[in-house]
Every structure is written in structure tokens, then in C-alpha cells.
Amino acid sequence: MRNSPLHTRPAAVLLVFVGGAGGTVSRYLLGLAIPQLNGFPLPTFLVNVVGAFALGLLLEGLLRGGNDVGWRQRVRLLLGPGFLGGFTTYSSLCVETVLLTESGRYFTGGGYAVASLLLGVAAGAAGVWVAANVFEVPEVQPGAAHSIVTSTQVLHLAQPATLTQDPPGGWIDPDAAQLDDAARGSGRADGDGDGDVEGGIR
Amino acid sequence: MIVALLVAGAGGVGAVARFVLDGLIRSRIASIVPAGTLVINISGSLLLGFVTGLVLVGAEPADFRIILGTGFLGGYTTFSTAMIETVRLLQQRRWVAAGVNGIVMLLLGLGAAVLGVFLGTLF
Numbered sequence: 534m535r536n537s538p539l540h541t542r543p544a545a546v547l548l549v550f551v552g553g554a555g556g557t558v559s560r561y562l563l564g565l566a567i568p569q570l571n572g573f574p575l576p577t578f579l580v581n582v583v584g585a586f587a588l589g590l591l592l593e594g595l596l597r598g599g600n601d602v603g604w605r606q607r608v609r610l611l612l613g614p615g616f617l618g619g620f621t622t623y624s625s626l627c628v629e630t631v632l633l634t635e636s637g638r639y640f641t642g643g644g645y646a647v648a649s650l651l652l653g654v655a656a657g658a659a660g661v662w663v664a665a666n667v668f669e670v671p672e673v674q675p676g677a678a679h680s681i682v683t684s685t686q687v688l689h690l691a692q693p694a695t696l697t698q699d700p701p702g703g704w705i706d707p708d709a710a711q712l713d714d715a716a717r718g719s720g721r722a723d724g725d726g727d728g729d730v731e732g733g734i735r
Numbered sequence: 736m737i738v739a740l741l742v743a744g745a746g747g748v749g750a751v752a753r754f755v756l757d758g759l760i761r762s763r764i765a766s767i768v769p770a771g772t773l774v775i776n777i778s779g780s781l782l783l784g785f786v787t788g789l790v791l792v793g794a795e796p797a798d799f800r801i802i803l804g805t806g807f808l809g810g811y812t813t814f815s816t817a818m819i820e821t822v823r824l825l826q827q828r829r830w831v832a833a834g835v836n837g838i839v840m841l842l843l844g845l846g847a848a849v850l851g852v853f854l855g856t857l858f
Contacts, residue, residue: 540758549754550747557746557810558739564805585818592819614757614816619750621814623776624783625805627841627848631784635852649814650841657818658825 552615574629584621585653589660742806749810767832779812781847788855
């Protein structure tokens with residue numbers, strides 16, 4: 534049971550449901566409160582950019598505090614794929630852009646799509662950066678067995694597959710992953726800082 | 736009030752659909768570009784385009800679009816995960832994969848939305 538994929542565990546699915554319901558209704562209510570800006574879909578735009586920042590902050594903050602297990606994992610499921618996944622929306626972005634361009638407002642539609650993508654990536658990166666630098670969340674738990682994990686490898690474990698879902702074949706323990714790296718002699722355990730890790734974790 | 740509750744419930748179901756589908760895709764397809772989010776966002780954009788097209792031509796009432804579109808499909812698709820996955824690819828200096836996850840996903844989503852609106856207005 535412990536090793537079953539997250540998406541097959543009822544407790545995990547329930548957390549995502551509760552968070553998703555809360556995030557979706559928050560977006561709906563903000564959409565009623567925030568006015569459109571001269572046809573520009575300001576509500577979706579703001580929700581998406583703020584949500585991208587919050588997700589970067591959340592995931593990097595949780596990750597730097599420890600492994601994705603226990604309460605940490607429950608918070609991630611509730612707020613990550615749950616609340617922020619439901620809060621932000623990709624389909625509205627695409628359809629609103631299409632409706633703008635089909636009504637002849639090419640500049641507004643194009644600007645909306647491009648600005649969403651650029652500011653979305655920038656906001657997500659800013660969230661990750663803030664969690665990593667401003668809050669000075671400890672990278673690893675002091676005294677923990679994996680306390681020699683470098684910042685490179687923390688980022689390594691931050692790959693989306695491990696953030697949002699168990700990897701194929703179940704969870705891979707970071708300690709085991711290190712042994713794995715060492716066994717491969719990949720030379721990537723030296724924290725060369727390029728974030729380009731070749732290990733088997735996905 | 737009733738609409739808000741229905742939107743919340745539909746959004747929760749959409750989020751669970753995304754979570755389960757993403758898990759299924761990840762357990763089957765090991766790719767550098769996260770295929771789960773890509774499939775979810777493109778299919779969701781197609782469906783929202785379709786729902787919007789139906790409402791545009793008056794085949795369905797506006798509440799239909801709010802509950803199914805804003806609720807279910809809004810909860811199903813996700814912008815934040817797509818952005819963070821792009822940031823992670825950039826951190827790994829996987830420039831092409833990051834470009835695909837950012838730009839190509841958007842272009843495919845827009846194409847799917849165009850197709851969806853067109854199909855919806857046929858009814």
C-alpha cells in the first residue's frame with residue numbers, strides 16, 4: 534500500500550479533490566470581483582500569474598524542508614495539484630485568446646497569451662527563488678542521513694515527476710538515489726552546479 | 736450560491752481527473768517534457784472551446800459554461816504546473832524541452848481551442 538502510486542490512493546485523491554474545489558471556486562469568485570480591463574481578461578491573467586508564483590514558492594519551500602512524505606506530502610497534494618491546480622487554468626487562457634482574436638482584437642489576444650506565458654514563467658521562477666533565497670529555508674534537515682545532498686541534487690529531486698507524482702515503479706529514496714549516482718560513477722555528485730543530472734530519477 | 740457550490744464540486748472533480756490522468760500517463764510515458772500536463776491542457780482547451788462554441792450559438796445556457804467550463808475544465812487544466820515544469824526544465828538547461836513545454840504547449844492549446852469553438856458552433 535505504501536508503495537502504490539499516489540494517484541491510486543484514496544486519501545491522496547481526496548486531498549486533491551478538496552484543494553481543487555477550493556481553488557476553483559476561489560477563481561470563480563475572483564472572476565466575479567475583478568473587472569475585465571477593456572476586454573483584456575484580467576481575472577484569469579492575475580489568477581494564473583499569482584498561482585504560478587505560489588506554486589513555485591510552495592514546491593521549492595516544501596522540497597527544501599525535507600522529503601515528500603507524511604504531512605509535507607499531504608500539504609503538497611492539498612495545495613499543489615489541488616488548490617493551485619484548480620485555481621489556475623490553461624483552458625480559459627486559450628479560449629479567451631481565441632475569442633479575442635476571432636473578434637478581431639489580435640493585439641489584445643496575442644498580448645494576453647504572450648504576457649501570460651512570459652510572466653507565468655517569470656513568476657514561477659520568482660517563487661522558486663524566493664523559497665530558495667529570501668526565506669533561507671534550510672536545504673536539508675540537519676543531521677539527516679542525506680545531509681550531504683548538494684543544492685544541485687536538491688534541484689535534481691525537484692524534477693516535476695517527483696514533485697507532482699510518484700515516479701514509475703514507486704518512490705525513490707534520495708539516499709538510495711545518491712548511492713545510485715555513486716554506483717554509476719556519473720561524477721554528478723560533486724555539485725558541479727549545472728543542474729544537469731543524468732541519474733535515473735524521473 | 737448554488738452555482739458557486741456546483742463550480743466548487745465540478746472543480747474538485749476536474750482536479751481529481753487531472754491528478755489521476757497525469758499519474759497514469761507518467762507511469763507509462765517517460766519523457767523529458769511532462770506529457771501528462773501537455774495532454775491535459777490541450778484536451779481541456781479543446782473541450783472548453785467546444786463548450787464555449789455551444790453557448791455562443793445558444794445551444795446551451797450560460798450556467799452550463801460556468802459549471803462545466805469555469806468549474807470542471809478550469810479545475811482539470813492547470814497553468815501553474817505547466818509554468819513550474821517549464822522553470823524546472825530551464826533550471827536543468829534543457830532549453831528545447833523548456834521551449835516545447837512553454838511555447839509549443841501554448842500553440843497546441845490555442846489550436847485546440849480554435850477547433851473546439853468551431854466544432855461547438857456546428858450544433
